[in-house]
Structure formats: structure tokens, C-alpha cells
Amino acid sequence: MTSADTHPSGVWYRTTAELAVQAYLLIRQQQALTFEAFKAYVPEARDPGAGRYIAITFTEAPPEIAPGRVLPQFTAWMVSRDGAQPENCDVETDRGQLSALAPHWPIQELKGQRVLLIGAGSIGGAAATALSGYGVGTLDIVDPDRLRYHNIPRHICSSNAVGRYKVDALAKHIGLKWAETDVSGFRIDAIADADLLRPLIDMASVVVCTVDGVEPRRVISYLCKRAGRPLVLACVLADGRYGEILRLRPFPEVGCLECQRRALDASGQMDLEPTLDRGYGEGTRHNPMTAVGTDLHLMGSLAAKTAVATILNELGHMDQILEDDNAVVALRPEAGLAEPFDSARAMSIRWYPSAASYPDCLACRPA
Structure with a gap:
């Protein structure tokens, strides 16, 4: 994301595999969910009011969309009353950069x-x-x-x-x-x-x-x-x-x-x-x-x-x-x-x- 709040706050939500699929499709189509639709997947999602916040959703067992290709566990969402826009989310681990080779x-x-x-x-x-x-x-x-x-x-x-x-x-x-x-x-x-x-x-x-x-x-x-x-x-x-x-x-x-x-x-x-x-x-x-x-x-x-x-x-x-x-x-x-x-x-x-x-x-x- 290219912007953030000057006093940022964020939340984490555990979700089902269905939202992971929705996020994958929305990112490819450059579309967003309405806030009401997002809340249907994440009932505990708080109301952003007139502002917005960043939410991270976690799916414990994301589905496989192709042989050997599993959807990511984490997705970032910019949540506002206008909707919830999904973005790819990189997760940093304690594994070194070179170890990935x-x-x-x-x-x-x-x-x-x-x-x-x-x-x-x-x-x-x-x-x-x-x-x-x-x-x-x-x-x-x-x-x-x-x-x-x-x-x-x-x-x-x-x-x-x-x-x-x-x-x-x-x-x-x-x-x-x-x-x-x-x-x-x-x-x-x-x-x-x-x-x-x-x-x-x-x-x-x-x-x-x-x-x-x-x-x-x-x-x-x-x-x-x-x-x-x-x-x-x-x-x-x-x-x-x-x-x-x-x-x-x-x-x-x-x-x-x-x-x-x-x-x-x-x-x-x-x-x-x-x-x-x-x-x-x-x-x-x-x-x-x-x-x-x-x-x-x-x-x-x-x-x-x-x-x-x-x-x-x-x-x-x-x-x-x-x-x-x-x-x-x-x-x-x-x-x-x-x-x-x-x-x-x-x-x-x-x-x-x-x-x-x-x-x-x-x-x-x-x-």
C-alpha cells in the first residue's frame, strides 16, 4: 500500500477459506467488497465510521487453486464504509534472505x-x-x-x-x-x-x-x-x-x-x-x-x-x-x-x- 494513517491502528481476523478465494479473485479483478459483504465473512469486523483501518485476515488452511499452488494464508484489507479493498500481503519471518535460495x-x-x-x-x-x-x-x-x-x-x-x-x-x-x-x-x-x-x-x-x-x-x-x-x-x-x-x-x-x-x-x-x-x-x-x-x-x-x-x-x-x-x-x-x-x-x-x-x-x- 502506498498510504497509511499517521496514527495507524490495525486488527487481525481469523477467517474461512471462502474469503481467501474471494480475496484472490478481487485482487485479480481490481475490485473490492462492500463493507456489508466483508462483515458477512468477518462478523467481528468493527465499523470504520468516517475513517478507515487496515485489517489482516488469516486463513489456517487456504485452498489449492492449481496443482502445487496454494492461496496465501494472509491478506491485507483497507477497510472503510466505501468497501474493503484486498491487497497482497508479504509476511516477514525470521528466516534469512539467502536461506530462501x-x-x-x-x-x-x-x-x-x-x-x-x-x-x-x-x-x-x-x-x-x-x-x-x-x-x-x-x-x-x-x-x-x-x-x-x-x-x-x-x-x-x-x-x-x-x-x-x-x-x-x-x-x-x-x-x-x-x-x-x-x-x-x-x-x-x-x-x-x-x-x-x-x-x-x-x-x-x-x-x-x-x-x-x-x-x-x-x-x-x-x-x-x-x-x-x-x-x-x-x-x-x-x-x-x-x-x-x-x-x-x-x-x-x-x-x-x-x-x-x-x-x-x-x-x-x-x-x-x-x-x-x-x-x-x-x-x-x-x-x-x-x-x-x-x-x-x-x-x-x-x-x-x-x-x-x-x-x-x-x-x-x-x-x-x-x-x-x-x-x-x-x-x-x-x-x-x-x-x-x-x-x-x-x-x-x-x-x-x-x-x-x-x-x-x-x-x-x-x-
């Missing part, structure tokens, strides 16, 4: 999983929201920065959060939508506080990295490789023209991030990762925005899906097997680039396998 989605299994998200920027914010929406039970978010005005065109949080630490703003944002996710924020730097990352990585089922810059990504790759934890890296490259997802699983035959880049170079393909150090731009006339916020959110959602698919596949869900480990997504493709960034059509996704580790790699070498 079961049994079609493995909510209970994901509820017991813990994901570490490093980077709470534009991609990280979207990844955090998507991970919560998938039903991940515990989410640890790492980022040392505050949200600034130039972040807002790309970030999932609104301008109301400007000045807050990104991890705190994201925790509040997720709490309003997905209260079932336990979110913790850590204001630490991936490089300066690498020692503080180690216990968080050890507790995680999978790590998602959305930070900018070559150096922090290398550090996180090294830590995850040593800890034996799967890592999903997400970014946009070439001024936002391409998105990239790299999944580095903790197998001896799978190389770290540096091995992946080295393999691209050795095969004559293209490595655009160094452009990450240029950032996305701050929206000034000297350094314009180059990455579209919604494209960044898309990459965050894909990173979350990759992480969740990795978890579920490990738990035996064969419908969550990915085509390969690494993917390049054409967002605003540019002609003339080498593989794997040679997609010519928007939204084409090129999958390719992870490269093996190099024998002389310090990160991949057995301890």
Missing part, C-alpha cells in the same frame, strides 16, 4: 566458507557485494584507504560514505543488504603489512585480489602460493579496455603471478599488467577517468563468481567447473593488440590455461 543453491555449504578480499575499491566493492549475494558466510576485507569524492563515479558505495575507510563503508553497505554475511574490515596495506596478511590468508578458503599496482599483486601472489591458498586476481587493463581474471590454484604445476606473466612474454603474447601502475585516473582534466564504473563492477562480479565456483568445485559441485583458469574480457576492445588481448568484439571472453611454474621461481620453489 535453498535447495537450488548450496547456501549451507557456502555459509561455512571464508573469503579474504584484498582491495576495497571499485572492483573490490562489487566483488564484496557479489560474494555476499552468493552466500559466503564470512568475508574479510583488507584496504588501508579512505573513500574520496573522485572514487564515487566508480564505487559501489554512495557519496554518503565519503571520508570513511573503504572497508568500513563496504561493511555497512553489505550489512544493510546481506545481514547474513559476517564482514570484518582490516585497514592494512598489502605490502607494508604483509606479515599481518599471513594469518588472514591461512584462514581463507580462497583469496580475491582487486588491488591496483604490480608490486602488491606480486606480494599477494607470493603469500598465497606459500600458504597453499587459491587466488583470484581481477583488474582492468589498457585504460579499461580489457578486464582480466587470473585464477592461480595451489597446485605444484601452476605458476605464480610472475610465472604467468613470464610465460606470456616467452610465447610472444602481450602483458599489459604494467599499465596497472598508472591507475584509473581521478576525474580531473589532467588525468581523466579511463575505466567505466559499471565495467569495473562487472569484473568484480566475475571475480566473485570465479572464487565461488572454485570453492564449490572443490566441494564436489560439478556444475561449477570453469572453462579454464584465466580469462580476458573485452570491454572496449582495441584493434591491433596481441594475444590474449586481441578480442575484437565487446563482451567476448577469451579463456586460456594457467602457465606452469618456472624452476628458478623463488615463489614457486618448494620451501
Whole structure:
């Protein structure tokens, strides 16, 4: 209903199945009962006088109107002398929002999983929201920065959060939508506080990295490789023209991030990762925005899906097997680039396998 009394009062009435059928038909026909007809079904209905009131009717055993389709137990009525107008009534229960997805989605299994998200920027914010929406039970978010005005065109949080630490703003944002996710924020730097990352990585089922810059990504790759934890890296490259997802699983035959880049170079393909150090731009006339916020959110959602698919596949869900480990997504493709960034059509996704580790790699070498 789009209106209510400023001093509302309401009543509940227990009724028979006949009124449930009447309500169903009246709602479909956008019609109402006269007050006298409503009172015939509900003898205890009080007279609204010159005003009106909201009544909720409850039918203990509503009838089935089609195979497997039972009428609702509750109906809301706006009651006045002019008549009783029925409306559909949603009933809130103490069951969580995500629990309603079961049994079609493995909510209970994901509820017991813990994901570490490093980077709470534009991609990280979207990844955090998507991970919560998938039903991940515990989410640890790492980022040392505050949200600034130039972040807002790309970030999932609104301008109301400007000045807050990104991890705190994201925790509040997720709490309003997905209260079932336990979110913790850590204001630490991936490089300066690498020692503080180690216990968080050890507790995680999978790590998602959305930070900018070559150096922090290398550090996180090294830590995850040593800890034996799967890592999903997400970014946009070439001024936002391409998105990239790299999944580095903790197998001896799978190389770290540096091995992946080295393999691209050795095969004559293209490595655009160094452009990450240029950032996305701050929206000034000297350094314009180059990455579209919604494209960044898309990459965050894909990173979350990759992480969740990795978890579920490990738990035996064969419908969550990915085509390969690494993917390049054409967002605003540019002609003339080498593989794997040679997609010519928007939204084409090129999958390719992870490269093996190099024998002389310090990160991949057995301890």
C-alpha cells in the first residue's frame, strides 16, 4: 500500500477459506467488497465510521487453486464504509534472505566458507557485494584507504560514505543488504603489512585480489602460493579496455603471478599488467577517468563468481567447473593488440590455461 494513517491502528481476523478465494479473485479483478459483504465473512469486523483501518485476515488452511499452488494464508484489507479493498500481503519471518535460495543453491555449504578480499575499491566493492549475494558466510576485507569524492563515479558505495575507510563503508553497505554475511574490515596495506596478511590468508578458503599496482599483486601472489591458498586476481587493463581474471590454484604445476606473466612474454603474447601502475585516473582534466564504473563492477562480479565456483568445485559441485583458469574480457576492445588481448568484439571472453611454474621461481620453489 502506498498510504497509511499517521496514527495507524490495525486488527487481525481469523477467517474461512471462502474469503481467501474471494480475496484472490478481487485482487485479480481490481475490485473490492462492500463493507456489508466483508462483515458477512468477518462478523467481528468493527465499523470504520468516517475513517478507515487496515485489517489482516488469516486463513489456517487456504485452498489449492492449481496443482502445487496454494492461496496465501494472509491478506491485507483497507477497510472503510466505501468497501474493503484486498491487497497482497508479504509476511516477514525470521528466516534469512539467502536461506530462501535453498535447495537450488548450496547456501549451507557456502555459509561455512571464508573469503579474504584484498582491495576495497571499485572492483573490490562489487566483488564484496557479489560474494555476499552468493552466500559466503564470512568475508574479510583488507584496504588501508579512505573513500574520496573522485572514487564515487566508480564505487559501489554512495557519496554518503565519503571520508570513511573503504572497508568500513563496504561493511555497512553489505550489512544493510546481506545481514547474513559476517564482514570484518582490516585497514592494512598489502605490502607494508604483509606479515599481518599471513594469518588472514591461512584462514581463507580462497583469496580475491582487486588491488591496483604490480608490486602488491606480486606480494599477494607470493603469500598465497606459500600458504597453499587459491587466488583470484581481477583488474582492468589498457585504460579499461580489457578486464582480466587470473585464477592461480595451489597446485605444484601452476605458476605464480610472475610465472604467468613470464610465460606470456616467452610465447610472444602481450602483458599489459604494467599499465596497472598508472591507475584509473581521478576525474580531473589532467588525468581523466579511463575505466567505466559499471565495467569495473562487472569484473568484480566475475571475480566473485570465479572464487565461488572454485570453492564449490572443490566441494564436489560439478556444475561449477570453469572453462579454464584465466580469462580476458573485452570491454572496449582495441584493434591491433596481441594475444590474449586481441578480442575484437565487446563482451567476448577469451579463456586460456594457467602457465606452469618456472624452476628458478623463488615463489614457486618448494620451501
